[in-house]
Amino acid sequence: MNTINIPLDKLFLDPDNYRLRSKPQYVQMPDLTDDKVIGTALQQRTFNLVAGKNNIEIKDLVDSLRSNGFLKVDNILVRELDNDKGYVVIEGNRRLAALKVLQKSYNEDFDIGLLAPTVFDGVEVVKYSYQNPEEYLILMGLRHVSGNKKWDRYNQAKLIAELYNKGLSVVQIANKLGVSNKSVIQQQLDAFFAIEAFINDDMAYDNDTSFNPFDKFMIFIEVLLKTKVKNWLKWDPLRKEFLDKNNLQRFYSWITPSFSISDDEEDGFNDSDLLDPIIINHKEIRLLNEIIDDEESLIRLEETRSITEAIEQNEGFTKKKFSKEIAQAEKILRNIKFGPSLLLEENDRFSLNNIKKIVNRILADES
Structure with missing residues (x-):
């Protein structure tokens, strides 16, 4: 140079x-x-x-x-x-x-x-x-994947995929880019192939020309990190694609805008009829993972277009949340320091009696 x-x-x-x-x-x-x-x-x-x-x-x-x-x-x-x-x-x-x-x-x-x-x-x-395209990719990767001037996650993953397509293994890519955590390279590589299928699906988001499918990259990262969702879509790590195409199209419909359907056929639709995606960001995939095996919850998700409402109606998630909150309440009460100097105010006694009544009612319902 x-x-x-x-x-x-x-x-x-x-x-x-x-x-x-x-x-x-x-x-x-x-x-x-x-x-x-x-x-x-x-x-x-x-x-x-x-x-x-x-x-x-x-x-x-x-x-x-x-x-x-x-x-x-x-x-x-x-x-x-x-x-x-x-x-x-x-x-x-x-x-x-x-x-x-x-x-x-x-x-x-x-x-x-x-x-x-x-x-x-x-x-x-x-x-x-540079002598060949691979050398150029390594230079870019050192600056923008593992370096301090990082590209957005999709562009990082695309560079990793290009190195992979040139015959480099995940370990070789990680070594050449100076990335110690090989699993990060694997995650980005898998997510790239997953989102590419979404980007290239002509029917996935044809309703909204302003929709940017590249913004969904972190959603696909999270999908591949959540075992239940990944299994529901039947991810094949060798072919690097989701095999359950019916579930995949259904999932696409959750992460893309859609038009509301009018009862009046003559109404048609306009820009105001465009509904936001049901799942907005990757954090909501963590919630989806809790209900993905429950068809009733998925139907509720689609009817209400709300992951929160679907979660609240899911019995399994409610029980888990209940158990977690009970454990938290027990921890708080256990950590109270009792002693001779502890003088209860009237409102404290009232609250404790209410807790006692709630516990007795729960236990009575169980018996």
Whole structure:
């Protein structure tokens, strides 16, 4: 690797940047040649994905560059394109996009603060050469999977899956990325294949174009950690897929928005009819695990669209909760320090008598 200065207009955003993989608008391009990389339309599309609407995704960097100038906090890594076309940024795409925003402002005579305009003539970057795609993946993994600049969990898992698909075992991946806990790599790998099936299911979430399936990654992590739910879906660790397709479609319906059904056929539906998913986040999978074997509770879940109500109606969970609270009450009472100096107030005696009555009633119902 060596440091060089490159004019801003010779630096190109990476259309295959891993940060973009979990955006609904991202489309992976097959046979992405260097000529395609520098195409005007593709560069604009990539900029839109990196910068976000009204540049909201890079506003922090734009403000920082205006306030502080260009500080070399982290290296911008680049790969040289064929035939002297320039360089594609493989690490530092947000900073590149922010610089391009400020260059446009400067060219239109807007204030760019403390940022010296000379940076547009030569941005300091580090030229990086790798022999094969695996080496590039390892570099990205060391920075964004096990490093201190972590991607979101889906993008981490996608990189792990790409290494796995190149023939590396879970142990080898963990060793190359410096991850001591091999089970974490296995969890992310399995969850990636599980969510990919969901993402690629055309019928799973076609009701709502704003729905982002990538946001559900942690739900699939939790599903694979909860034995009852995993078994209900019949997870096959070798094929890395859920085998019970009927239950799987049912589960998909719980984690995606759905339209309410009107009794009047002429009503149709509009945006206001769109209902939130029954299961919103991964923590609710822990509750689902308590009732997944009880069909009556699952029907209740679907009727009320509430995991809380389904749990409250589940006899097994209620008994477990009751036992837990009884044990907690016993622990509290046992830890009270009795002695000659303990003088009970009238309200204390009243509360204790009420506890006694409750206990007697419970025991009487049991006999």
